[in-house]
Amino acid sequence: MSQTMTTETFLKHYTLDRRGTHSVKWDALQQRFNTTDVIPLWVADMDFKVPETVITALEARIKQGAFGYSLISPTYHQTFIDWLTRHHGYTPKKGWLRFTSGTITTLFWILQAFTKPKDAVMMLSPVYFPFFSTPQDTDRTPICSELQRDNTGRYYIDFDDVEQKMKDHQVKVFILCNPHNPVSRLWSEEELTRLFTLCEQYQVLIVSDEIHQDFHFGTFTPALKVANGRFKESIITMTSASKTFNLASLPVAHIIMPNKAHRQTFDNYVKTIDHTQLSVLNLVAAETAYQTGDVWLTGLLATIQSNYELLKRELLSKAPNIGFTPLEATYLAWLDFNAYIKPDELDAFLIKECRVGVNTSTNFAPASPGFGRFNLAAHPDTIKEAAKRIIQGLKQRNLI
Known part of the structure; x- marks a missing residue:
């Protein structure tokens, strides 16, 4: 592939605030977590716009005006x-x-x-x-x-x-x-x-x-x-x-x-x-x-990799016993909290104490106790804030 896009360029052009758009990820927090006061890093979709070419093509087709068979x-x-x-x-x-x-x-x-x-x-x-x-x-x-x-x-x-x-x-x-x-x-x-x-x-x-x-x-x-x-x-x-x-x-x-x-x-x-x-x-x-979408995808992949390293660096600097599964694929980080939190307390810890909304082990089949899946397809500031809240939560429990 001859062309690539940097993380900086991708974030500048494609970062999106999805709140108030009927987004499941952002606007269904009350239904999913019984609170709206969480950073949503759960369901696997992204906080990024589609390629501009896709928006342009959809606009052109809509302007055509007929939607018959x-x-x-x-x-x-x-x-x-x-x-x-x-x-x-x-x-x-x-x-x-x-x-x-x-x-x-x-x-x-x-x-x-x-x-x-x-x-x-x-x-x-x-x-x-x-x-x-x-x-x-x-x-x-x-x-x-x-x-x-x-x-x-x-x-x-x-x-x-x-x-x-x-x-x-x-x-x-x-x-x-x-x-x-x-x-x-x-x-x-x-x-x-x-x-x-x-x-x-x-x-x-x-x-x-x-x-x-x-x-x-x-x-x-x-x-x-x-x-x-x-x-x-x-x-x-x-x-x-x-x-x-x-x-x-x-x-x-x-x-x-x-x-x-x-x-x-x-x-x-x-x-x-x-x-x-x-x-x-x-x-x-x-x-x-x-x-x-080839070049757009290079920017997205660079952003995901960067966010994984950011989450890993921020968490392990204070809580070195959190287990990180190597990111070989997907935009989903799989983290092991067993060294700090009892599996049956993980949802309450992350959601209520840290105010970070992720899918934990109970959302997968069968459960692999004590794990959380973090959606990396977000702005780095969102990832950094989630890590900060988790560190604060561990400190409040006197675990680090």
């Missing part, structure tokens, strides 16, 4: 494919693609289409809670293999446990979070090859949620690239521009299915429940972001 742009498929080629080094075929209104909606549809009630659906935990609740809500059986953690705070897969549970529960679907939320892991090709080999051996369908794929600070390996595509017939990949470009309320999810039989099964199910069109504004926003 609309076709998907003839260039949309190729624009999305070009983004994957440019950023992630693989090029799916146009015929493999399906579009939906969101990745979690898609996950519901996949489980309904490819499994039956009581079937076992496996995931690595701790994990984004809808991965666990979606099988529950569809009367499937969620099975978790708990990630292990080394002395650096980095997580890894217990392959023996994965295999044993695949055998014991006759697992039908493996939901992979790639990169992994909340523990910020970039799964290596070696790890994915070993995992997919087990799925192949036990005839498990792989659903790879790669919505955080553009937030990586190392080497991201898409599921469909593993072992030169050896496992592609067993993989369904889900992605979206919504996380990358802060378009969560203008969602378009992209489903990549190389297997023809999978596409037919999926299509046959969807036609029984959904005949709606995607919003034309959603499609305009996503396509424009993929066409023009």
Whole structure:
């Protein structure tokens, strides 16, 4: 990539005060935390504007004035494919693609289409809670293999446990979070090859949620690239521009299915429940972001990295026993407070005493006690103030 944007430039042009805009992150604090007096570092969206080009494209489409039935742009498929080629080094075929209104909606549809009630659906935990609740809500059986953690705070897969549970529960679907939320892991090709080999051996369908794929600070390996595509017939990949470009309320999810039989099964199910069109504004926003958002993304990634280092530096200077999971991917920092705060007191400590609103262990499945997930997609002043409040809270408890 020939052009980049600095953190300073990004913050100058794209920092946004979202209060009073019906923002879930900022305006739903009373519902979420029973108070409005917290810094919100919880739900995974950003305090930054989308690229200016996206705003301009939306304005132009709105001025056109008609919002009747609309076709998907003839260039949309190729624009999305070009983004994957440019950023992630693989090029799916146009015929493999399906579009939906969101990745979690898609996950519901996949489980309904490819499994039956009581079937076992496996995931690595701790994990984004809808991965666990979606099988529950569809009367499937969620099975978790708990990630292990080394002395650096980095997580890894217990392959023996994965295999044993695949055998014991006759697992039908493996939901992979790639990169992994909340523990910020970039799964290596070696790890994915070993995992997919087990799925192949036990005839498990792989659903790879790669919505955080553009937030990586190392080497991201898409599921469909593993072992030169050896496992592609067993993989369904889900992605979206919504996380990358802060378009969560203008969602378009992209489903990549190389297997023809999978596409037919999926299509046959969807036609029984959904005949709606995607919003034309959603499609305009996503396509424009993929066409023009490369440089904007470099500024965002630089800001996230800088905020991670800022949070780490501020907290560890006074509370050196807070555990930081290395930030390999996502814009979410996963912090271990067990050295200072009892797990059952962490919510009260952070929310009531420190006035910092984050997602703690209870928001992930299953709980990994004593951890908090911090959203780094914010202005550095917000991150610094959150760290200051946490240090003050620890001092008030005479813990540092």
